[in-house]
Amino acid sequence: MAVQWFPGHMNKARKKISEAMPEIDLVIEVLDARLPFSSTNPLVGELRRNKPVIKVLNKEDLADPKTTKLWADYFNQQDNTHALPLIAEDKSHLKRLTALMKKLGSNKTDKKQSIRTMVMGIPNVGKSTLINGLAGRYIARTGNEPAVTKSNQLIDLKNGIVLSDTPGILWPKFENENSGYRLAASGAVKDTAIEYQDIATYALGHLLVAYPDLLQTRYKLKALPETAQQALEDIGRKRGCLRPGGIIDLHKASELVLHEMRSGKLGRVSLETPELVQEELAAIEAARLAALAEAEENQNKG
Known part of the structure; x- marks a missing residue:
């Protein structure tokens, strides 16, 4: 997304x-x-x-x-x-x-x-x-x-x-798709314009790698989940985000995770580092060059 x-x-x-x-x-x-x-x-x-x-x-x-x-x-x-x-x-x-x-x-x-x-x-x-x-x-x-x-x-x-x-300004298209997810996770993008579960899963994926201890402590998880999806389900179950029949309400769990991260209840977390961003930009540039090379090759074949 x-x-x-x-x-x-x-x-x-x-x-x-x-x-x-x-x-x-x-x-x-x-x-x-x-x-x-x-x-x-x-x-x-x-x-x-x-x-x-x-x-x-x-x-x-x-x-x-x-x-x-x-x-x-x-x-x-x-x-x-x-x-x-x-x-x-x-x-x-x-x-x-x-x-x-x-x-x-x-x-x-x-x-x-x-x-x-x-x-x-x-x-x-x-x-x-x-x-x-x-x-x-x-x-x-x-x-x-x-x-x-x-x-x-x-x-x-x-x-x-x-x-x-001046009014707040965003740009029409994010060069780095990760930036779009991070902005949504932080609350910079209107909640009506995002899919909570999609954004919460992205945020949890980062937290599992960068701040596993904070995540485990805040939600009293006995073991660290292996995936972001599993983390969302575990948190939903722990916090009582349940529908009739014991089914986990993933939307409610996603709202909980995002609101607690935004407010600092999870702890002091950063969503990106200079090194991480440079790696992402390098990957974007490599993909762009590869696409250009493929387009040129196809044109020569034609």
Whole structure:
């Protein structure tokens, strides 16, 4: 199952962002610390035109700290890029972000000009929560569902920084199908657009490999299941997700697993590492080249 979700307003957002970018000094891209690559929109790199960017790894309290450090190092190696893991609701974390913004925009503050900062990010990574925290008041509407912000708005922080909020944008097609599954597992894709069992099985497959101890402890499993499907059934049975006749309600069990993973009840987990993503991208490129070679061979035969 390929997870895709691209409401019409996101297309409009892309155009508005492109038009506003020449006036922007600094970009903040809010990412989900559990899946920094998959929650990075390739359009951000295209639209920011090499302006300085702060990659905010939000929800770091839900992510594996060792993996978050790997991702911060990965992003910091990129041109004009600064990674900052944080929790959007934590005021001390927001002070660090504000200090970094002022440092990167020091050429504007020296001239007593405002640092014009655009905040970007896909749905449900905590972008609006971050803006409200920086503003110290309720500015941007927040919600557990993605795509709450629908239009651009300017927010003067009264500290030499002016924020431009943008709607959350996803891209029409995921180059890496795994990214679609991870986004759905994290809650970035509307639940109405996903198959719970499909996504939960994918997530459990990752957890069995990367965090078997957390999985076994949370659900009090006597033995580690051999497959994701078996894990889903075992969890459903353990948690009483049953239909009449003792039949396991796999949909209910899937909802349980996804909600507990999203909320951190399972523990601090990351859904991808830089190494894993590089392997996936290499496999995609190899498949693409193989398809091109096959097409060329067939054309020559014809």
